[in-house]
Amino acid sequence: MAVSTRVDLDRFNALGYLVIEDVLDAAEDIDPVVAEYEDLLDRLTHRWHAEGKLSDTFISLPFAKRFARVLQEVRDVNVMSHFDISLPFRGVTADNPIHLGPAVFRLLTNPRLLDVVEQFVGSEIYSNPIQHTRIKPPERDVPEALRASSLLAKTDWHQDQGVHLPEADDTDMLTVWLPITNATEENGCLCVIPGSHNEGLTIHCPTPGASIPAELLGGQPVNLPIRRGGALFLNRRTKHASLTNNSDGIRWSFDLRYHPIGQATGRPRFPGFVARSRANPASEIQNPEDWADLWRAARVRLAEIEDPGKFTRWTGTEPVCA
Ligand SMILES: O=C(O)CCC(=O)C(=O)O
Numbered sequence: 006m007a008v009s010t011r012v013d014l015d016r017f018n019a020l021g022y023l024v025i026e027d028v029l030d031a032a033e034d035i036d037p038v039v040a041e042y043e044d045l046l047d048r049l050t051h052r053w054h055a056e057g058k059l060s061d062t063f064i065s066l067p068f069a070k071r072f073a074r075v076l077q078e079v080r081d082v083n084v085m086s087h088f089d090i091s092l093p094f095r096g097v098t099a100d101n102p103i104h105l106g107p108a109v110f111r112l113l114t115n116p117r118l119l120d121v122v123e124q125f126v127g128s129e130i131y132s133n134p135i136q137h138t139r140i141k142p143p144e145r146d147v148p149e150a151l152r153a154s155s156l157l158a159k160t161d162w163h164q165d166q167g168v169h170l171p172e173a174d175d176t177d178m179l180t181v182w183l184p185i186t187n188a189t190e191e192n193g194c195l196c197v198i199p200g201s202h203n204e205g206l207t208i209h210c211p212t213p214g215a216s217i218p219a220e221l222l223g224g225q226p227v228n229l230p231i232r233r234g235g236a237l238f239l240n241r242r243t244k245h246a247s248l249t250n251n252s253d254g255i256r257w258s259f260d261l262r263y264h265p266i267g268q269a270t271g272r273p274r275f276p277g278f279v280a281r282s283r284a285n286p287a288s289e290i291q292n293p294e295d296w297a298d299l300w301r302a303a304r305v306r307l308a309e310i311e312d313p314g315k316f317t318r319w320t321g322t323e324p325v326c327a
């Protein structure tokens with residue numbers, strides 16, 4: 006997308022979502038992220054093989070198949086901590102795995118991406134710490150015990166406002182969903198309910214994340230296949246989910262969030278940062294190591310806390326959750 010291309014905010018405001026193809030350049034912006042993860046998987050498979058956790062390094066397999074084999078042999082939902090760009094809600098340790106590589110930081114702060122984000126949230130842009138990478142192998146290759154994880158298998162219906170704390174209810178949070186592999190109906194693209202952002206916050210049930218029970222869903226879902234390089238932008242109240250990966254390959258995405266500087270993040274124990282400030286450029290974080298240090302410091306703080314408190318508002322006591 007050319008920098009001068011205008012985001013159709015009227016459409017976004019009417020529907021609660023917008024798909025824009027070619028926001029990123031696949032070779033320049035996405036390939037370095039893939040290379041960083043290939044290197045990570047290579048290091049992990051060698052380490053785990055040496056430790057006896059894996060029967061092989063699976064070095065001859067391409068990333069997708071290698072990742073699926075690792076899941077099958079390790080069979081531990083915490084495996085995903087090594088790849089995700091966030092920390093778990095509880096049980097964080099001082100050396101909790103998390104991926105904080107420079108290519109991911111460059112994706113978070115990609116100028117092409119921020120030029121588009123700026124049209125939604127203005128020129129003072131904060132990178133919210135509610136962020137994930139989701140690497141979803143074909144569902145049949147995901148061990149049964151791991152299928153409850155929306156990082157590895159399908160995501161249930163929710164609003165993003167439902168997965169943060171009420172402190173951020175007035176935050177103008179924009180979700181940016183970026184497919185690293187082409188997202189198709191077969192491999193588990195996202196689906197949304199157009200216009201659902203106008204209905205306020207719906208009850209979510211702890212599952213153990215937070216999801217909207219089927220009887221409260223309403224509306225007609227629309228599937229959103231998006232090519233790599235494209236992006237989906239979501240209002241924080243738009244109901245969305247992902248389809249199951251019924252393909253032979255992985256479905257890999259990043260979901261990032263941005264809002265104006267100074268607004269609450271909804272996850273106060275995790276570190277956000279100034280991604281762009283036209284008013285005060287010196288406040289921007291520009292060095293990947295500085296960003297990684299924010300997360301490392303948060304991890305040390307969390308490891309010292311007995312009870313990190315709640316991460317969502319839902320108690321499960323509503324009758325609809327019974
Ligand atoms: O990629 C997925 O499966 C879910 C993404 C999502 O819920 C989000 O981006 O807010």
Ligand SMILES: [Fe+2]
Pocket residue numbers: 163164165245
């Ligand atoms: Fe979401």
